[in-house]
Amino acid sequence: MSEYVQPRITDEEALDMLQNMSTAELMGRADAIRRARHGNKTYYVHSHNLNPTNLCVVKCKLCSFWRPENAADAYITSLEDARKNLEKAQNWNLTDLHIVGGMIPELDMKYYEDLFSLSREMLPGVLLQGMTAVEIHWIAGNAGITVRECLERLKACGFGSISGGGAEIFHPDVRKKIATTKILAQHWLDVHKTAHELGLPTNATMLFGHIEKDEHLIDHLSRLRELQDETGGFQAVIPLPFQANGKALGVKHTPSGDRQIRVAALSRVYCDNFPHVRMLVNYMDRKLLGVLTHSGVDDIGGTSLDERIAKEGGAPTSQKFFTAREMEDFLANLGHTPVLTNSVYEQVEGQPDVNAIPEAPTVSSRWKTILDRVEAGERINAEDAAILYDEAPFQELGRVADLRRRQAVPGDLATYVFDKNLNTTNVCVVDCKFCAFYTKQEKDNAYVKSPEEIVEQVKAAAAAGATQILIQGGLHPELKLEYYEACLSGIRDNVDIWIHSLSPTEIEFMAKMEHISIKECLQRLKDAGLQSLPGGGAEILNDEVRKRISPKKTRSKAWLDLMEDAHSIGLKTTATMVYGFGETNEQRIEHFMKVRDLQDKTGGFTAFIPWSFSPDMTDLECQRLQNGVDYLRLIAMARIILDNVPHLQAGWVTEGPDVSQLALQFGADDYGGVLMTEEVVSATGVDYKVDEDLVVHLIREAGWIPSQRTTQYDTIKVYDEEMTGA
Numbered sequence: 001m002s003e004y005v006q007p008r009i010t011d012e013e014a015l016d017m018l019q020n021m022s023t024a025e026l027m028g029r030a031d032a033i034r035r036a037r038h039g040n041k042t043y044y045v046h047s048h049n050l051n052p053t054n055l056c057v058v059k060c061k062l063c064s065f066w067r068p069e070n071a072a073d074a075y076i077t078s079l080e081d082a083r084k085n086l087e088k089a090q091n092w093n094l095t096d097l098h099i100v101g102g103m104i105p106e107l108d109m110k111y112y113e114d115l116f117s118l119s120r121e122m123l124p125g126v127l128l129q130g131m132t133a134v135e136i137h138w139i140a141g142n143a144g145i146t147v148r149e150c151l152e153r154l155k156a157c158g159f160g161s162i163s164g165g166g167a168e169i170f171h172p173d174v175r176k177k178i179a180t181t182k183i184l185a186q187h188w189l190d191v192h193k194t195a196h197e198l199g200l201p202t203n204a205t206m207l208f209g210h211i212e213k214d215e216h217l218i219d220h221l222s223r224l225r226e227l228q229d230e231t232g233g234f235q236a237v238i239p240l241p242f243q244a245n246g247k248a249l250g251v252k253h254t255p256s257g258d259r260q261i262r263v264a265a266l267s268r269v270y271c272d273n274f275p276h277v278r279m280l281v282n283y284m285d286r287k288l289l290g291v292l293t294h295s296g297v298d299d300i301g302g303t304s305l306d307e308r309i310a311k312e313g314g315a316p317t318s319q320k321f322f323t324a325r326e327m328e329d330f331l332a333n334l335g336h337t338p339v340l341t342n343s344v345y346e347q348v349e350g351q352p353d354v355n356a357i358p359e360a361p362t363v364s365s366r367w368k369t370i371l372d373r374v375e376a377g378e379r380i381n382a383e384d385a386a387i388l389y390d391e392a393p394f395q396e397l398g399r400v401a402d403l404r405r406r407q408a409v410p411g412d413l414a415t416y417v418f419d420k421n422l423n424t425t426n427v428c429v430v431d432c433k434f435c436a437f438y439t440k441q442e443k444d445n446a447y448v449k450s451p452e453e454i455v456e457q458v459k460a461a462a463a464a465g466a467t468q469i470l471i472q473g474g475l476h477p478e479l480k481l482e483y484y485e486a487c488l489s490g491i492r493d494n495v496d497i498w499i500h501s502l503s504p505t506e507i508e509f510m511a512k513m514e515h516i517s518i519k520e521c522l523q524r525l526k527d528a529g530l531q532s533l534p535g536g537g538a539e540i541l542n543d544e545v546r547k548r549i550s551p552k553k554t555r556s557k558a559w560l561d562l563m564e565d566a567h568s569i570g571l572k573t574t575a576t577m578v579y580g581f582g583e584t585n586e587q588r589i590e591h592f593m594k595v596r597d598l599q600d601k602t603g604g605f606t607a608f609i610p611w612s613f614s615p616d617m618t619d620l621e622c623q624r625l626q627n628g629v630d631y632l633r634l635i636a637m638a639r640i641i642l643d644n645v646p647h648l649q650a651g652w653v654t655e656g657p658d659v660s661q662l663a664l665q666f667g668a669d670d671y672g673g674v675l676m677t678e679e680v681v682s683a684t685g686v687d688y689k690v691d692e693d694l695v696v697h698l699i700r701e702a703g704w705i706p707s708q709r710t711t712q713y714d715t716i717k718v719y720d721e722e723m724t725g726a
Contacts, residue, residue, distance in 0.1 A: 014270045015218050023258055023665040023702075024398030030265035030296025031395060034277070038298045042336040043276070045302035045343055046324040047096035048089045052077045052115065056102030058134070058181045076106065079114055086122040089305075093324070095342040096302065097123055099130035100163060109143040109150065113157045120158030127160045127342040133191035134166035137183050148194050155200060161344050162195050164203030164238055170223050171216040178210060178249065189227055196233025201344045203278070204234050208263055209242040209255030217263065221270050228273045235344055236276035236299060239263045241283055253694070256701045257288045257658025258665060261295050268296025276345070280304070281327075282320055287628035288658040290334050294394070294629055303327065334627055367392035374640050375400050377407070382589050385641055389585045394629055397636035401667030404639050408646055409669040413718065414704035415647075416695050417711060419468035419500075419673040420461035424449055424487065428474025448476060451486040455494055462497045465692075468673070468711045470534055471501035475509045481521065484510065485528040492529030498711040499529050503536035504562040508554050519565040526571060532711055533566050535576040535609065541591040545583045560598055567604025572712065575605045575645070579634060580613035580626035588634070592641040599644045606713065607647035607670065608638055611654040628659040632666045639667025647713060657690055661698040670709075671695055 009017070017026060053076045054067045067074040077085070089097070097119055101107075112131075119128050131154070140150035151159075169175060170185035192202050204224045208217055221237070228234045241255040255263070260279075268277045278299035279292050289300055303321050321327045324340055331338040340348050370384045371392060380388070388397065425448045449457075458469050471487060484502065491499055502525065511521035522530075539546060541556040554562075566573050575595045579588060599605050612626040631651075639648050649670045650663035660671065674692045690698075692708075696719050699706040706719040 008272055009270060011218050011222050014221070014266060015214055017269065018214050018217070018262060018266050022399055022402055023262060023662065024395045024402060026262060026265045026269075027291075027295040028393060028395030028399065030268040031294050031393070033268055033272075034296045034298050037275070040335065040337045041298070041339045042293055042331050042334075043278075043299040043339045043341045043345065044324070044327045044331070045095045045341060046093065046327075047098050047302040047343075048092065048094050048305045049098045049100070050077070050082065050085060050119075051101040052082075052099065052107055052111075053102045053104055055104045057105075058103055058138070076104070077101075079111070079118060082115055082118060083122070086119060090122060092305070094123065094126045095340065095348060096127045096129055098163060098304070098343075099128065100132060100135065100165060103135055103138045103142075105142060109139055109145070109153070112139060113153060116154060116157035116159050127344060127346070128158045129161035129343050130163045131159065132163060132166035133188045134183055136162070136191050137187055147191050148198070151191075151195055151198055151200060155198065159200075161200060161235075162192065162202035163343070164205040164236075167205045167220070168207045169212045169216050170220045171212070174212045174216050185223065189223060192233065193227060193231055196231035201233055201235050203236045203238055203343065204274075205238045205240050206263075206267070207240045207242055209244075209259060210249055210251050217266075218270075221267060225271055225273060228271070232273070234274055236278040237267050237271045237274045238278045238280065239267050240280065243283065253697050253701075256698050257285070257291070257661045258698075258702045260284065260288065260658070261292060261662065264292055265296045285656050285658050286330070287631070287656055288662075290330070291628040291632065291659060291662065293331070293334055293336060300327070300331070333625060334629060364391045367396075371396060371400055375403060379643055380641065382586075382593055385589045385592070385637065386586055388640065389589060389633070389637055394633040394636065397640065398632060398666035401636035401639040402665055404643070405648070405667045405669055408639075408643070412705045413707040413715075414664055414669055414671060414699045414702065415707045415709040415713065415715075416671040416692075416699070417468050417673045417709055418466050418692065419470060420458070420466045421470045421472070422449075422454060422457055422461075424454065424471060424473035424484075425476045425479060426474055427476040448479065451483065451490050454487045455490040458491050458495045458497060462495050466497060467708075467716065468498045468500050469495075471499070472503050472506060472534070472536060475506060477513075481510045481514050481516075481524060485524060488525060488529035498531055500532045500534060500711045501530060503534060504559050505537035505554055507533075508558060508562060518562050519569065522562075522566055522571065523569055526569060530571065532606075533563075533571050533573040535563070535574040535605075538576045538591070539578045540581060540583050540587055541577075541594045542583065542587040545581055545587055549581050556594065560594060563604065564598060564602055567602035572604055572606050574607045574609055574649075575599075576608070577610040577634075577638075578613055579610060580624075580630075582624075588637075589641070592638065596642055596644060599642070603644075605645050606711075607649050608642050608645045609649040609651065609672070610634055610638060611651035614654055628655065628662075631655050631659060632662060635663045635668055636666045652690055657694065657698060661702050664699065664702045664704060670713075671699055 055069060055074055055076065099115065116128055136150055137147060140147045143150065166182065167188055168179050175185060192204070195202050206217065206220050224234065224237060241260050242251060244251040244254040264277060264279055276299050277297050278301055279289065279297045280301035281289055282301065282304050293300065303324065305322070321330070328338040340351050342348065367387050370380060370388055374380060427446050427448065454471065461469060469491065488499060491497065507521055507525070508518060511518050514521065537554065538559055539549065541559065543555050546553060546555060563573055577591055595605065595608065612631055635648065647670050648668045649672045650660040650668040652660035652672060664671065674690060674695055696706040700719070708716040710716060
């Protein structure tokens, strides 16, 4: 198979793509290039970081790593300290040692020659890389030698590749504000050009998401592409999202998932002469990283053991990988062929040949005509849906789902609700294997909140701005219908808030204990103050799956019948899906079809809300963890199949802020709730957080106008460009 060749795009075309092309389409274009070049292969390194010092004469405004000389945590790594550090790493089977740090006169040319010689001696066969162009330029100047001589001397001591850091943004309008004391952009490029002339391969970074404009990103990539045309010495372009959690620059938000996806995908499309696009795992959420590998990124960086710079910048340490096997499993879960390599993509013993051009996999194209029919507005059946789910690229599903979303919910608004979840009790007799929240009545951690406590907590929530209250809990054998009526009427009579509460499972349990019909139970709850019903307890509406995961819970027909009863007495409801229990795609489609059929009959569903199963701390063994790509595929399928359910809600509680934001590009029109409390999902260890300000920012950065809504999707307020999140 010949090397993939694409028509080269101009700077103007690149800017237009970045600003105007739909995210799903941009992802698809970048992924096609990545797969034509690398197939399913995705690269990673097993690396260790050694930072000689966090003192630095440059003192960049954008850096949270450097420390002043009198700081309590300032340090300088002596050669003896380095020896002890490297001794620990000798049995780690590393591919790379990454050496990078601050610049001070005490660490001179001889220090670095000795450090690299020591590293080569102690870690033979490991690629010694790092040393940004900024460091090399400064060390050479401090020693009174040329950059070429500096690089030649370091290369003689084992130095194998420049990592690419320090580029930041080349455009002078940005560079003079964020890196005033750093070398000029041309100096950075000249260092890399000299390295290429000496046979030293290098990488190139671009730090985005601070004060730059789109035009500055294109200018940066253009200068990299121009040098690559001349020398061919760059191995990878590495977009680095600026970490706003650090102390630098005073930037409020780290680039969102949508922004990271768009910049990475554009880098792949525009930098047509770069072999690789790399994103670094230590800078981002793991589910987002998985989506990036389907958006043009073929390299996810590495383990980066003992990494400090990103950490000091506020990067989430919870997403780090600590072993090569962990990275391998992560990539295999995404359908990739993991390739352990080093930072210059040299063959590692026992790994697939990284230089072989992969054959493109044979795929069916029968999904195309089906998706064309969907795009034309046609309703599809279960057989068509199965073909789309199994065979269509998820980016194509997203592109069409986005079109269908715009038809179903016209206008530019994307909504959210300010709500609070309250749990009446954590005692439950159902013992669902997938639940980490429930406990037994006799346990010390068991609790029941009184109706008075519930009312006081709802008052506090309303005072803080909540417009919706969701009350639910376990199935407690001593909590009768009268208890729930007291809770509801207490809220109705004392608090101005919409009561969107109680799952079908709870209502069925109450009715059974009271020996009354479901409809009578619903009517009594409605009379007490219930205004709408959440769709919890649906899980997967297939009884084979339900018997396996929750044998004591209601069967699928009972859930649907209860929803029909609710609709018949004027209670609107939502419909949910929890997926990832090992069910098949056909069983998921069965769930969609049952919801669609009931909606055709009653029109009572206001929204559909899917989220993935979180297995930690539960009794249910998970066959395969669901990743961000799985979620976006399912979101798109939900919009395509559920053509009669107006609203589709993103699920940040389980998917995280970044991937749920991407759902707004894949068919979702609602970002869900700004939850003031949540206990059920967080009991599994998944504990994402958002506030209203972040939700407004994420919606806006996804290209929509943020709008706070009521439970019934009436508008409360719209954030125009002048307004900021509260």
